[in-house]
Amino acid sequence: MDIREGLIPTVLGTAVTATGYALKQNRKVSPMISNTIFGFGLAHVVLGAIDLVEHRR
Numbered sequence: 001m002d003i004r005e006g007l008i009p010t011v012l013g014t015a016v017t018a019t020g021y022a023l024k025q026n027r028k029v030s031p032m033i034s035n036t037i038f039g040f041g042l043a044h045v046v047l048g049a050i051d052l053v054e055h056r057r
Contacts, residue, residue, distance in 0.1 A: 006051025013044025 020038030023029045 004052060005055045006048045006053075008048070009044045010048030010052060013041045013046075013048055015041070017041030017045060 017038060018041070020034055020036075020041050023034035023037060024031070026034075
């Protein structure tokens, strides 16, 4: 099985971003926490996408 470099951080970042977005919809969670999780996920998506583009075959 051949997994391209950058695919795992991109998929993980997508899941974390979706979790952060879901927490933003919940009024019981602090906005600072939900924004931090959302931003952490977006950073992983961006860094994973950079790896995917950089290591094309």
